[in-house]
Amino acid sequence: VSAFEAFLEGAVRTATPLAFAALGETVVERSGVINIGLEGAIIAGAFGGFVAAGSGSIWLGMVGSAIAGILVAAAFAIITIRIRADQIITGTAISLICLGFTAMLYQQIYGATGAALSIPTMAATEVPLLVSIPLFGRALFAQPAITYVLYLIIPVVWWWMYHTHAGLAVRATGEDPCCDRGWNSCATYSGLVCAFRWCNGWNRRWCACDCAGWFICGGDVSRPRIHCHRDCRSGPMASTRCCGSCTDLRCSECSSIFLPGSRLARSISVIPCAAVRADIVRSRRYRRKGSCASESRTLA
């Protein structure tokens, strides 16, 4: 193994937790939430993983870190979405509380000894054949199993974000059209709901190693459905394909997006309904024409 190959291998290994965290952050950012508390979720996940893996099982550690990440993200979500406190400041507070709390718990559980404790770690698993590719083989295919999980989950997130109606709804809520700021927090909420829903499925198998958690399990508020006007009105799958083919809301096929479950949603007074969705789409067009754009330029 040449030095350069070892370097590449190390780079990919180090990138794995970063990529997991970044993946989580990508979804929240696309839904209109800036989660500065990611640092807190990571450190809590690391601690949770360490405690759970103390039993000797690596995968139990993964589950433990996911649970810790979910708890932190749930706290963040409740404070920013339900109470509607400022996202940035909440995020820094979450980071601070996690840093302090994990340090405190560590001292309580393991004592303040100088020696670092250790737990079993994941050994590298080599993928047969692929590992013998020159130069990149070892870097990409002689990694811990969790890296392969990352390889799998990246295309899944991409597919979900661009080819399902839930993904489109998340992106729609994440757009921040300059003209209807008032709707922003409402839109954010429904975006997160989608993110939660999405993770419900994935989460049970596993979701975050020491990565960002950004979802609450449950929270089944409404099922967003996207309707397209041209020729695909028959069922959700058809509309998904139609809307999934456009990369953002600017395409004319997606002229209205609405939430049929909005009555339920409104009863808990959070989610706006069809009008908002139409507004978002309309204001995007409006912005494209320039009047809003010039306004936002002077503002910024």
Place this chain on the structure above:
Amino acid sequence: MGAELALVTDALVRATPLMIAGLAVALAFRGGVFNIGAEGQLLVGAIAATAVTLAGHSILGRGVVFVALGAAAVAGGFWAAIAAELRRRFHVLEIISTIMLNFIAIHLVSFLVRGPLQEPTHIYPQTESLPAVARLPILIPGSRLHLGFAVGVLTAVALSWMFRRTAIGFRVRATGASPLAAFTAGRIDVSRNSFLVFLCSGALAGIAGGIEVTGVTFALYENLSPGYGYTAIAVALIAGLNPLGIIASGIFFGALETGASALQREFAVPSSLASVVEAALIIAVLTLTAARNRRVLERAS
């Protein structure tokens, strides 16, 4: 009596950088700029103050302290200017850019104390100690309380006066409260105003760093700031972004942190408890503010 005096003055010493950086954060937040980079600006200010002092103390003598603090302000302002210019020209979110600049500043300190600014024997990763002439005068003999605390209090009073009584202060508040309204109704140059607010905020945070070096540590080293810049956000928020309130909240946080280390020494309570308490306070204040805002909105509609 002596021990109690030492405890009180230590809390005030600890409160000084929190207070000044808190004022920097409050100024920025009031002006609608989310400057999360007080930490980085503080460190850069500390670097500049140390470098200037070490280079110029033999020539300038006693006056070097003022020059050093000036340099700290300029450096902090420059560090903020990077993010401000990115925001003005390319609409880069200042939250992200200032956080990134924090990391750059932290590693810049690491590099400097191991490289160009390392003490002459090249053993410890820190700079040479500042000479006695370059240190801030002590306010109460026998304690560590230095002039920086008075600077902090005076800055708070000045800022409070500026916000309430001057046109500049009004423009800053208007810009922060509603940029669109400030632009249309007040003919305020929003972009220029936020740029300047950003710069001044950075300069204040830089001064906090300069004061920390010339008043407390007397040398530059890694971990010079145990997260002053981040705690400063809490300090500013607890005070409701009110400069006079920041004097109180700064002292409160200073006492909390010195108290936590004393607790750890005496009773083995983990000192990280302090940051948990701080964060819990921030969240409590945020929750209350959000609830109040919502009530106001509901009443309006």
